Amino acid sequence: MKNGTAPLTLRIEQLSKTYRKGRGDAVEALKSFSLELQAGEIFGLLGPNGAGKTTLVKTLLGIVRPTSGRAFILDHPVGSVKARQHIGYLPENHRFPGHLSGEQLMRIFGELSGVSGKKLDARIDELLELVELREWRATAIRKYSKGMQQRLGLAQALISKPQLLFLDEPTDGIDPVGRKRIRDVLIHARDQGTTIFLNSHLLSEVELLTDRVAILNKGTVVAAGTTEELTATPNVYTLEFDPAQADAINGLEGVKHMDSSSGTLELLAESVGVLNQRIDTLRQHQVLLKAVRPKRNTLEQLFFDVIEQQ
Amino acid sequence: MRRFSAILRETLLEVLSNKVLIGFFVIAGLGLLAMIIAINMPDTSAKIARLQPTPDFPDSAALETFVREWFSISVGFLFYNSFLIVATIITAGLVPSMMRKGVIDLYLSKPISRTQLLFGKVLGGLIIVLACIIFFVGGVWLIFGLKTGVWDPAPLASMFPIMVSFIGMYGILVFIGVTSESPFLGIIIVFLLAGLVSATLANRETTLYGLVPSDIGHTVIDLLYVIMPQTSESAEIAGDIMYGKTVTNYFPMIQASFTGLLFFSLAAFSFKRKEF
Numbered sequence: 001m002k003n004g005t006a007p008l009t010l011r012i013e014q015l016s017k018t019y020r021k022g023r024g025d026a027v028e029a030l031k032s033f034s035l036e037l038q039a040g041e042i043f044g045l046l047g048p049n050g051a052g053k054t055t056l057v058k059t060l061l062g063i064v065r066p067t068s069g070r071a072f073i074l075d076h077p078v079g080s081v082k083a084r085q086h087i088g089y090l091p092e093n094h095r096f097p098g099h100l101s102g103e104q105l106m107r108i109f110g111e112l113s114g115v116s117g118k119k120l121d122a123r124i125d126e127l128l129e130l131v132e133l134r135e136w137r138a139t140a141i142r143k144y145s146k147g148m149q150q151r152l153g154l155a156q157a158l159i160s161k162p163q164l165l166f167l168d169e170p171t172d173g174i175d176p177v178g179r180k181r182i183r184d185v186l187i188h189a190r191d192q193g194t195t196i197f198l199n200s201h202l203l204s205e206v207e208l209l210t211d212r213v214a215i216l217n218k219g220t221v222v223a224a225g226t227t228e229e230l231t232a233t234p235n236v237y238t239l240e241f242d243p244a245q246a247d248a249i250n251g252l253e254g255v256k257h258m259d260s261s262s263g264t265l266e267l268l269a270e271s272v273g274v275l276n277q278r279i280d281t282l283r284q285h286q287v288l289l290k291a292v293r294p295k296r297n298t299l300e301q302l303f304f305d306v307i308e309q310q
Numbered sequence: 311m312r313r314f315s316a317i318l319r320e321t322l323l324e325v326l327s328n329k330v331l332i333g334f335f336v337i338a339g340l341g342l343l344a345m346i347i348a349i350n351m352p353d354t355s356a357k358i359a360r361l362q363p364t365p366d367f368p369d370s371a372a373l374e375t376f377v378r379e380w381f382s383i384s385v386g387f388l389f390y391n392s393f394l395i396v397a398t399i400i401t402a403g404l405v406p407s408m409m410r411k412g413v414i415d416l417y418l419s420k421p422i423s424r425t426q427l428l429f430g431k432v433l434g435g436l437i438i439v440l441a442c443i444i445f446f447v448g449g450v451w452l453i454f455g456l457k458t459g460v461w462d463p464a465p466l467a468s469m470f471p472i473m474v475s476f477i478g479m480y481g482i483l484v485f486i487g488v489t490s491e492s493p494f495l496g497i498i499i500v501f502l503l504a505g506l507v508s509a510t511l512a513n514r515e516t517t518l519y520g521l522v523p524s525d526i527g528h529t530v531i532d533l534l535y536v537i538m539p540q541t542s543e544s545a546e547i548a549g550d551i552m553y554g555k556t557v558t559n560y561f562p563m564i565q566a567s568f569t570g571l572l573f574f575s576l577a578a579f580s581f582k583r584k585e586f
Contacts, residue, residue, distance in 0.1 A: 061419045064585040081421045089419035095412040097320070099327035111316035112420040156416075166419075 007075040009164050009195040010037040010060070015069035017055050017219075029055040031219040032069065039163065042186070042196040044210035044227075046203065046303060052219040053199045054092060057166050060197075061089060073164055085114060088157035092168040092199075094149075098142030102133055102152050105141060106159060113160035120159075127155040130185055147178035154185055158194075165189060168199045183209060207231075207299040215306055222306045230302050233295045237275060239265040240290040241282075248285040254278055266295060313422040314430050321404060321434025331400050334442060342449045345384060349457050358458055374462055377454045378553050381465040384450050386549045390472060394504065394541070397442065397476050398483060401435035402497045405487035405577075414586045428581045432484055432574060439476055443469050468548045471563060475544040478566030479504050481573030482539075488577045488584070504541045511535040512542045540565055 017030040030052045037043055047053050058064045060071055062079025076083035096105055106124045110116070115123060128134045131151035141149065150170065157165055167186075171179040186209060190196055200206050206213060207227060214224040223230060236256060241249070246260035254274070256266040269275035275292075282289065297305075325331055348354060361373040408414060408431055417427055447469050455461045479500050486496040510517050511534060518531050540562035550557050 058415070058586070061415070063415055063418045081423060084419060084421040087419065089415070091412060091415035091419075093412045094416055095410060096416075097324060097413075100320075100323060104323065108316050108320045109416070109420065112313050112417070112422055114313065114421060116312055 008036050009039050010073055012071040013069055015071055016067050017059055018067045028219050037195050039195055040193050042190055042210045044198045044206035044213040046206055046213055047216035051216040053216055057168055057199055086163045088162035088165045090153045090157040090167045090170055094153050096141045100141055101138050103137040106156055109156040110159040115160050123159055127158055131155045147174050150174055164195045166197045171202055171205050203300045203303055217307055217310050231297045233297055235268055235270055236295040237267045238295045239267055239292050242288050245287050248287050314426050317427055317430030318434050321431050325438045328400055334396050338446045345453055373458055374460055377458055377460045381552045382549060385447055385468055386552055389446055390545050390548055397439045398497055398500050402483055402493040404431050404435050405484050406491045406493045409491045424582045425578050428578055443472055464554045465552045468551045471544050471548040474563045474566045477570035478539045481570035485573040485577040488581045504539045508539050508541040511538055
């Protein structure tokens with residue numbers, strides 16, 4: 001419990017997983033992973049293929065057993081039936097039985113999740129509407145496109161109004177329109193109070209959606225924090241100016257990079273006072289500034305930086 | 311219970327979409343149709359009319375024997391062995407299909423125990439197989455009852471040894487499905503055990519004793535005979551029941567039930583421990 005009130009949605013303590021391959025060979029897929037998630041957060045787990053992302057999710061679902069450490073979903077040990085009553089899951093490369101219709105699948109997975117009767121009927125209607133598959137409800141899933149199957153997967157994951165939603169590469173192989181639809185559904189779920197654990201290597205998607213991220217490489221967390229914290233570049237500012245005045249900037253102290261054609265400048269300033277001094281210098285040279293803002297990296301830049309450092 | 315019934319229903323829907331099952335119902339339906347035609351042929355109809363009890367000769371034994379002979383040929387000979395093959399093929403994929411990557415993760419993330427999940431699949435397979443048996447054996451019984459007026463329940467009881475024989479084989483099939491995740495390996499091993507091995511062991515005195523002359527060797531062979539599915543002996547029991555004979559040795563049925571239970575339990579244990 002946190003502050004003696006509501007339990008954390010997810011609490012992971014030093015979770016490790018080692019796969020034994022026989023003859024003494026072992027692969028450490030996950031090394032002492034810890035995390036706490038509050039209700040309504042969207043958390044993104046990034047990492048290259050084989051980083052241990054899927055192993056972590058499968059451990060939290062009880063599909064694989066941890067070698068050491070422990071984890072709890074709303075204070076219930078992961079893998080227990082009680083813990084699974086609170087979760088929804090969309091696995092990577094899921095395969096639904098092609099002979100079922102979308103509605104049949106929703107009904108079966110709804111009942112498996114403990115929803116039934118009129119509540120289930122209403123939930124199926126609501127979710128098929130939300131994922132824009134209402135007209136396809138009676139059609140066999142084998143006739144669905146990849147994007148439709150992904151949206152149906154998301155709907156089945158949400159069927160029991162889970163408090164924690166695990167999504168493993170939910171937008172992989174989906175076109176931009178499909179990705180936007182899925183993003184909208186996730187934002188809707190978050191607004192309803194669902195905590196979302198997003199496992200992806202589509203960095204732009206993660207950047208658009210998440211409150212906090214961690215980058216996993218070779219089973220170890222190599223960076224973690226809020227998206228803003230991770231993408232911030234301390235003491236570097238971006239300035240926009242009239243490209244015609246580029247010559248006036250030559251020789252200015254602290255310039256990291258200048259793009260004359262677009263009229264942008266990256267300026268290093270150790271403090272706000274230094275920043276203002278340098279802006280004053282530019283103004284003395286009659287440079288008209290259009291914008292001044294702290295520089296931010298993209299998550300993609302950060303990702304490549306930390307992975308390369310490894 | 312609701313979760314268990316959901317997995318059961320999903321299994322039934324899966325089996326009903328199986329082309330082999332559809333093929334079975336088509337062929338079995340055609341078989342029943344052929345039987346209707348055969349017993350309505352002028353010669354057969356005349357024979358049935360001759361065997362009908364009359365006020366002067368009220369004994370219906372001859373007509374009952376006639377019906378049981380037909381049962382013996384259609385169910386005991388044609389249906390019994392071919393159906394066990396078809397039932398094995400229909401049900402072999404149920405557990406491995408659930409264990410495919412991208413499918414098993416979905417099931418295991420739901421709040422249902424692994425034991426319930428596995429037994430939902432197993433029970434679904436058994437229900438379908440029982441439905442197939444009832445369809446054909448019940449169909450034959452109905453056709454002859456309507457034609458001859460003989461409503462002898464004894465041939466219907468032949469469904470029991472067919473089902474029990476299948477349970478023994480199905481246990482092995484489920485265990486191999488869980489451990490190897492391959493439907494084909496399961497089919498091959500069950501066919502080998504229930505066909506080749508079972509027949510060889512049933513005739514062990516003429517086939518195997520000569521190869522292993524020692525008493526210890528004979529004891530080992532006898533032990534193997536006891537623990538392996540006794541398909542041909544089960545077929546004999548089915549035949550005896552159809553003919554209304556007293557069955558003196560139910561051991562093959564006990565053995566098949568035990569094999570089924572043992573392998574279902576081993577499959578459940580293995581499935582519970584497995585990581586995906």
